[in-house]
Amino acid sequence: DRVYAVGAMGNLLAVNVADGSVLWQKDYVRDFNAAIPSWGISGAPLVDGDRLICLVGGEPDAKVVAFDKLTGEVLWQALSSDWEPGYTAPIIVDAAGTRQLIIWHPRAISSLDPETGAVYWEVPHVVDMGMTIPTAVHSNPYMFVTSQYGGARMLRLAESHPDAALAWEGVGQSDPESGRILDTLDSVIGTPVIQGDYLYGVDSYGALRCLELRTGRRVWETDALIGARYRHGTAFIVRHGDRYFINTDGGDLVIARLSPEGYDEISRTRLIDPTSPVTHRRAQGPVVHWSHPAYANRHIVTRNDEEIVRFSLAAAP
Numbered sequence: 001d002r003v004y005a006v007g008a009m010g011n012l013l014a015v016n017v018a019d020g021s022v023l024w025q026k027d028y029v030r031d032f033n034a035a036i037p038s039w040g041i042s043g044a045p046l047v048d049g050d051r052l053i054c055l056v057g058g059e060p061d062a063k064v065v066a067f068d069k070l071t072g073e074v075l076w077q078a079l080s081s082d083w084e085p086g087y088t089a090p091i092i093v094d095a096a097g098t099r100q101l102i103i104w105h106p107r108a109i110s111s112l113d114p115e116t117g118a119v120y121w122e123v124p125h126v127v128d129m130g131m132t133i134p135t136a137v138h139s140n141p142y143m144f145v146t147s148q149y150g151g152a153r154m155l156r157l158a159e160s161h162p163d164a165a166l167a168w169e170g171v172g173q174s175d176p177e178s179g180r181i182l183d184t185l186d187s188v189i190g191t192p193v194i195q196g197d198y199l200y201g202v203d204s205y206g207a208l209r210c211l212e213l214r215t216g217r218r219v220w221e222t223d224a225l226i227g228a229r230y231r232h233g234t235a236f237i238v239r240h241g242d243r244y245f246i247n248t249d250g251g252d253l254v255i256a257r258l259s260p261e262g263y264d265e266i267s268r269t270r271l272i273d274p275t276s277p278v279t280h281r282r283a284q285g286p287v288v289h290w291s292h293p294a295y296a297n298r299h300i301v302t303r304n305d306e307e308i309v310r311f312s313l314a315a316a317p
Helices: 028-032
Strands: 002-006 011-016 022-027 046-048 051-058 062-068 074-078 091-095 098-105 108-112 119-124 137-139 142-147 151-157 164-170 193-195 198-202 208-212 218-222 235-240 243-248 252-259 262-270 276-282 285-288 294-296 299-303 308-312
Touching (some): 022 028, 051 074, 051 098, 091 137, 119 164, 137 193, 193 235
Antiparallel strands (some): 002 011, 098 108, 108 119, 137 142, 151 164, 198 208, 208 218, 243 252, 276 285, 299 308
């Protein structure tokens, strides 16, 4: 009967679905001494049982905070905020028979107990400019993160107890080998997907790339999805059965199959005009569409700076 939302300036609201009234609210800056990062607060709140877990970036030791979802009372807070919090949402995974809260921030990948905030393990990983944006991807026993400047990190999660170790790593744009070593994925915004023994995602210049899950070896790449190489190239990939729905930064919806053999485009249509200014010119001009769509009830909902639109994905009668 309620919905939770956080704004770019750190205003967290619990809102009554029936009438839109505010049930409780928090101001990350006022209440937790948070500093708003360069591109604002964007990590979506995570509902977990009676808890609402949020990436706050508060000080001291309140990078992540768990609230009572009904009252807004602080249940616990954890992790130092000696660096900005990043932009990706918390997730919960099951590994080693334990529910683990994963917080990927610009200094480490951290695993916490979602009930208490106690730290299970951390793997250091420095990401310049705080750009931890794509969501961590989990497929037991692996967990993958990617960023434009930090590159790729594949972790192997322990099976006997909560722990993790680095399986392989790939370069990002902060590394001197960037552009010369292609066995990597340095995504800007879009979250990759794992299917079987392979990983698919879009690198920071818009190439769709397939990597071996266990080794990071590049299997193939193509410019066919975005259409050309542009800096900060982005696409949002969602699996649906044996196909993928992919929203490009040019405003297209693409339906395709992805496999170790390559990229098989089934259909493409323009959904919405890109309107967000960008310094690196695209085929559509100096604008992009960087808003992730929502899928529900055989519909897609997407927005730009001017409109919100909904389209049916149901087959024609």
